[in-house]
Amino acid sequence: MSKVPADASNSAQIDYWNAAAGKTWAQHQDRLDRQIEPLGLEAIRALAPLAGERMLDVGCGCGQTTFELAARVGVAGHVTGVDISAPMLAVAKTRSVPTDAAPPEFLQLDAQTADLGHGVYDAVFSRFGVMFFSDPTAAFANLRRALTPNGRLAFVCWRPLQDNLWMRAPMEAALPFLPTPTPADPLAPGPFAFASADRIRSILSDAGFAEVTLHAFNTSIGGASLDQTVNLAFRVGPLGAVLREKPELRAAVSGYETPSGVLMPASVWIVRAQAS
Numbered sequence: 001m002s003k004v005p006a007d008a009s010n011s012a013q014i015d016y017w018n019a020a021a022g023k024t025w026a027q028h029q030d031r032l033d034r035q036i037e038p039l040g041l042e043a044i045r046a047l048a049p050l051a052g053e054r055m056l057d058v059g060c061g062c063g064q065t066t067f068e069l070a071a072r073v074g075v076a077g078h079v080t081g082v083d084i085s086a087p088m089l090a091v092a093k094t095r096s097v098p099t100d101a102a103p104p105e106f107l108q109l110d111a112q113t114a115d116l117g118h119g120v121y122d123a124v125f126s127r128f129g130v131m132f133f134s135d136p137t138a139a140f141a142n143l144r145r146a147l148t149p150n151g152r153l154a155f156v157c158w159r160p161l162q163d164n165l166w167m168r169a170p171m172e173a174a175l176p177f178l179p180t181p182t183p184a185d186p187l188a189p190g191p192f193a194f195a196s197a198d199r200i201r202s203i204l205s206d207a208g209f210a211e212v213t214l215h216a217f218n219t220s221i222g223g224a225s226l227d228q229t230v231n232l233a234f235r236v237g238p239l240g241a242v243l244r245e246k247p248e249l250r251a252a253v254s255g256y257e258t259p260s261g262v263l264m265p266a267s268v269w270i271v272r273a274q275a276s
């Protein structure tokens, strides 16, 4: 496996996705995939993959979308998944290849700094893998270089936390039991770094993309039992275990229980653009 190039600027994220976060995602991959699959499928629909195309899946993690793309481009096409997280890529490599698809390639690379080639991909895709760059404009310029002229980009990212009750409700319920958090920089690398439509447009335009469209997509995600949802929401180590026991926290999630499991509101941007 290729090594992540030494780059101080993304080193905090490289550490994070190879330690606690990467291990949690690898361990709970099936439940997380189930939760966010409909959001990735909406972005795949926006990308409209064609048989025979070459595609790059950025921040592919445990690989669910890489295989979904591989099934769409078929044996004549090819998909490469890149990610900085060794534990998540290890899961990706164990998944079975769909019938009528070529096996995807998985590379451990920093999508911001690695040489991804020039004009080699018809399309670049990401499901929640592009909000963690220390220099988003440089990262998207790197992705644009890897695209053919007029190559397509589509990704899904979170809209603001206040519109994402699946995360906000458990977080707010946990706050009284936690030390007061230090206010975070809303533009720092993290899940909500691309919550602003204006910021996305400006980054993509500076990176050389045109015809940028953003579509707000709201739906309910989840579908797991109440116990599974509480476990996943408060899953982090011994602190998570303490929180899971609190009835107040269970109540934050139980209000969303339906006959099809716990379904909580989620709100994302489906972003589409073209290399210019």
Ligand SMILES: C[S@@+](CC[C@H](N)C(=O)[O-])C[C@H]1O[C@@H](n2cnc3c(N)ncnc32)[C@H](O)[C@@H]1O
Pocket: 010, 013, 017, 036, 040, 058, 059, 060, 061, 062, 063, 064, 065, 082, 083, 084, 085, 088, 109, 110, 111, 112, 126, 127, 128, 129, 130, 132, 133
């Ligand atoms: C929220 S997870 C999403 C994983 C996967 N796309 C999915 O939907 O299951 C974010 C992913 O982005 C990856 N990532 C973060 N920064 C990256 C970078 N600079 N280059 C490549 N991958 C990166 C992380 O390692 C992680 O796998």
